[in-house]
Amino acid sequence: MKKFAMGSLVLLLAMSFVFGAGVKEDKKQFIGLAMPETHVERWQMDGAALKADAIAKGYDAEVAFGDADQTKQNAQVSDFITKGADLLIIGSINNGVVSAVADARRDGVEVIAYDRLIMDTDQYDYYITFDNFKVGQFQGRAIVEALGLATTTSVKYITLFAGSPTDNNAFYFFDGAMSELRPYVEKGVLKIVGPAPLASSDTANFTRIATENWRADLAKQRMENLLNGDAKNYVLDAVLAPNDTLARAIIEALLTDAKYINKIPVVTGQDGELASIKFIRDGKQAMTVFKDTRDLAKAAIILADAILKGETPNIPGARLDTETYNTGKKYIKSYLLEPINVTKDNYEKVMIDSGYYTADQLR
Numbered sequence: 001m002k003k004f005a006m007g008s009l010v011l012l013l014a015m016s017f018v019f020g021a022g023v024k025e026d027k028k029q030f031i032g033l034a035m036p037e038t039h040v041e042r043w044q045m046d047g048a049a050l051k052a053d054a055i056a057k058g059y060d061a062e063v064a065f066g067d068a069d070q071t072k073q074n075a076q077v078s079d080f081i082t083k084g085a086d087l088l089i090i091g092s093i094n095n096g097v098v099s100a101v102a103d104a105r106r107d108g109v110e111v112i113a114y115d116r117l118i119m120d121t122d123q124y125d126y127y128i129t130f131d132n133f134k135v136g137q138f139q140g141r142a143i144v145e146a147l148g149l150a151t152t153t154s155v156k157y158i159t160l161f162a163g164s165p166t167d168n169n170a171f172y173f174f175d176g177a178m179s180e181l182r183p184y185v186e187k188g189v190l191k192i193v194g195p196a197p198l199a200s201s202d203t204a205n206f207t208r209i210a211t212e213n214w215r216a217d218l219a220k221q222r223m224e225n226l227l228n229g230d231a232k233n234y235v236l237d238a239v240l241a242p243n244d245t246l247a248r249a250i251i252e253a254l255l256t257d258a259k260y261i262n263k264i265p266v267v268t269g270q271d272g273e274l275a276s277i278k279f280i281r282d283g284k285q286a287m288t289v290f291k292d293t294r295d296l297a298k299a300a301i302i303l304a305d306a307i308l309k310g311e312t313p314n315i316p317g318a319r320l321d322t323e324t325y326n327t328g329k330k331y332i333k334s335y336l337l338e339p340i341n342v343t344k345d346n347y348e349k350v351m352i353d354s355g356y357y358t359a360d361q362l363r
Helices: 002-026 041-056 070-082 095-106 132-146 168-187 203-209 216-228 244-254 274-281 293-309 347-352
Strands: 030-035 060-065 087-090 110-114 126-130 156-160 190-192 238-240 288-290 318-321 333-337 340-342
Touching (some): 030 041, 030 070, 060 070, 070 087, 087 095, 110 293, 126 293, 293 333, 340 347
Parallel strands (some): 030 060, 030 087, 087 110, 126 333, 156 190, 156 238
């Protein structure tokens, strides 16, 4: 009887081990998604798309928004690591994220920097974004073409805005735009009103046009100050605005000045936000640069999947760049997607026909 009981116990333990091992093997890998904020519309869409694509590929996934607070985002990353994340996709807020990235590397968790290069660290290997220099080129070229700078003999007036100085992309956007605008400034047909950096490397002046944390209220306030100060005795022909959120705030400020009620300057943008597409349709905003978050999210999860499987990434529509993006510690493997220039002429095809927005949303 004792022999029978002992044999049964051994059998039960063996079965428990087998089934337990089976459960462990079937456990889904977990991807933590840390997005910087929600006050810029596109980040909400990024977070949702990343989570949906990760789940569709068979992963567990959770998204957290940092509310533009790096301390909060670091705590969210730490929570993901504690929960057993196998990989993290981080759209950082500022360089304070480097400690969280170091924690991930210490625990063997891979990190993909998402749309914002994480600077001053060598503790991660992958970055995925759009061609941000080209984004700026689209913005600068839109101004060149709208003002006819290639053929004009009269002076046109522009004021410059840039994105957050804590976001490495802001420098690429600005330098891309100035690669198109600078020749006309030097030729004398384009005059910059207010601070006039010709490159982001002009740190003192770039800081003066930068917009901390991409905050619309700061952009609006600065535009109002310009209208009452440096730009008071000029009629602006264009405003270089780095994204749609700031563009609309700038336009709102411009419309408080009587001389712009019936003639809004050429104002650029980026992100294809719904409110800005309406502005473009209505002639208030000149253009935006659309970076389809669906494509970026899908590409990021394809990259994550390859990393977790130990495979060489093959991402349709993205090119690998190993020589441009340097954190200050090393060059990062960067996968770059192509942005799309959106104007009044093509917004329906790009934004509606693609299914990104519906026609009802634009009513």
